[in-house]
Amino acid sequence: MTGFRATFGHMKQAGDFSGLPLAVPYAKFLGISLAVQDGRVITSMAYADKLIGNTALPALHGGTIAALLELAALFQIAYEIETEAMPKTITITIDYMRSGAARDTHARAWATRIGRRVANVRAEAWQDDPSKPIAAANANFLLA
Amino acid sequence: MTDDDKFQRMIRSQKFLDRIPHMSAIGLQLVDFAPGAVTVRLPYSLDLVGNPDTGVLAGGAISAVLDNVCGSAVVARVEKSAAFATLDLRIDYMRPAEPGRDVFAFAECYKLTRLIAFVRGFAYHDDTAKPIANATATFMFTGQGKLAQATDP
Numbered sequence: 123m124t125g126f127r128a129t130f131g132h133m134k135q136a137g138d139f140s141g142l143p144l145a146v147p148y149a150k151f152l153g154i155s156l157a158v159q160d161g162r163v164i165t166s167m168a169y170a171d172k173l174i175g176n177t178a179l180p181a182l183h184g185g186t187i188a189a190l191l192e193l194a195a196l197f198q199i200a201y202e203i204e205t206e207a208m209p210k211t212i213t214i215t216i217d218y219m220r221s222g223a224a225r226d227t228h229a230r231a232w233a234t235r236i237g238r239r240v241a242n243v244r245a246e247a248w249q250d251d252p253s254k255p256i257a258a259a260n261a262n263f264l265l266a
Numbered sequence: 267m268t269d270d271d272k273f274q275r276m277i278r279s280q281k282f283l284d285r286i287p288h289m290s291a292i293g294l295q296l297v298d299f300a301p302g303a304v305t306v307r308l309p310y311s312l313d314l315v316g317n318p319d320t321g322v323l324a325g326g327a328i329s330a331v332l333d334n335v336c337g338s339a340v341v342a343r344v345e346k347s348a349a350f351a352t353l354d355l356r357i358d359y360m361r362p363a364e365p366g367r368d369v370f371a372f373a374e375c376y377k378l379t380r381l382i383a384f385v386r387g388f389a390y391h392d393d394t395a396k397p398i399a400n401a402t403a404t405f406m407f408t409g410q411g412k413l414a415q416a417t418d419p
Contacts, residue, residue, distance in 0.1 A: 148324035151313040172291035175334075183288035184337075184352045185330025192326045208317055211325045215356040 130200050146193075152186060154193060163201050165194035167227045174224065182222030184257075187247055191216060191259035194229035195243040199263060202233055209241060209263035220256040225249055227256070239266050273347050282338070289334055292327065302343035303374040306335050310366050321365030325399075328369065328389050329357050332401035335373040336385040340405050343375035343383065349409040350383065358400045367391050369398060381407055 129145040137158065143150030153168035167173070167190045175183025192214055199209050230252075231245035241263045246255040267275075276282055278299045283289045283306070292314060298305040308314075308323075308331050316324025333355055340350060363369050372394070373387025383405040388397040 145318065146324070147313055147315040147318060148327055152326070172287055174287040175289075177285070177287065183286065183330065183334070184355070185326075185333040186288055188329040188333055188355060188357075189324070189326025192329065193324075210362075211357075211359050213356065213358045214325075214329070215354060216329075216352075217354045218352045221351065 130197075131204075134201060148189070149193060152189060152193075154190070156197060158201070162230050162232075163194065163197045165190060165197055165229045165231075167229075169225045169227075176221075179221060180224045182224070182227065184216075184218060184222075187218070187222055187227065187257045188214070188216045188259070190227060190229050191231075191245040191247055191257060192261060194247070195231040195245045195259065195261045196263065198231035198245075199233055199236065199241050199243060199265075203236055203241075203265075205265050207266070209265055212240070212262045212264050214259055214261040216257055216259045218257050220254070222247075222256050223249055228252075236265075239264065241265055270346065274345065277341055277345075282341075283334075286334065288330065292330065294331060294334065297370065299338075299342055301345070302339060302376075303372065304335055304338040304342050305370060305372045306331065306338070308369040308371065310368055315365075320362075323363040323365075323369065325357075325359055328359075328363065328371075328399050329355070331369065331371045332357055332373070332387055332389055332399060333403070335371040336375075336387050336401055336403040337405065339373040339375040339385050339387065340383040343378060348407055350405045350407045353382070353404040353406050355401065355403045360397050360399060363389075363398050364391060373401065373403075383407070 139156035173186045229247040235242045245259045295307040314327040371389040377384040385403045387401040389399045
């Protein structure tokens with residue numbers, strides 16, 4: 123079992139994901155935190171100036187939203203299953219619906235199918251209202 | 267120097283990336299700016315690691331770079347200040363980036379319409395025949411005049 127799996131598994135058991143940035147440096151860089159609501163992981167990205175892509179609007183960089191969606195999908199799989207290795211992204215497609223304002227962003231994901239080798243996941247990101255997503259993603263992960 | 271001249275000069279310089287806070291934060295460097303095609307370099311950084319056991323960069327970091335270089339390719343194609351937003355972005359990951367190595371990313375805007383720009387790109391270390399990830403993106407012009415004079419059909 124890798125350090126990530128061990129750490130994430132431990133956090134899952136304790137129900138406390140505050141140690142996540144220690145397990146994933148890039149999650150710390152993006153200001154990511156996790157919470158669990160009704161068996162679903164809510165992945166949040168705390169606003170910081172370094173996440174901005176367009177200073178005139180201002181708007182979050184689309185890449186940060188892509189990264190948030192990918193992490194949300196990854197964490198939801200890791201929450202639902204036990205695997206030896208960290209799932210690997212095969213492909214992800216992001217649709218951008220609204221520009222991301224300069225504030226906190228949240229994401230949640232649904233595993234539409236988890237097979238032996240591949241997991242298909244859909245993820246959505248929003249800011250104020252979960253029913254008005256700013257972006258959505260479809261991603262496939264390799265599990266083994 | 268006219269505003270247009272200033273814009274032309276800016277987009278060919280490192281300032282083009284430095285004025286984007288998130289690209290400045292990850293240290294993205296402009297390598298080449300050609301008509302409709304841009305190459306950038308992402309210096310390896312421990313901050314961007316997705317798996318601390320292996321030191322491999324997070325897929326999200328590669329996605330952010332590809333998103334940006336694809337947008338830059340649109341600017342390189344229209345060669346003027348134009349407002350546009352990403353409609354969609356697809357990333358396929360072929361192999362993990364190798365720990366400790368810089369990642370290069372190239373994108374070209376291969377088709378423009380009045381409203382939409384079509385872009386393809388990829389990320390690699392030093393051999394473009396061994397891509398780390400492939401990207402396909404579409405962008406929509408959002409400015410008032412759209413892209414009136416840059417239309418091909």
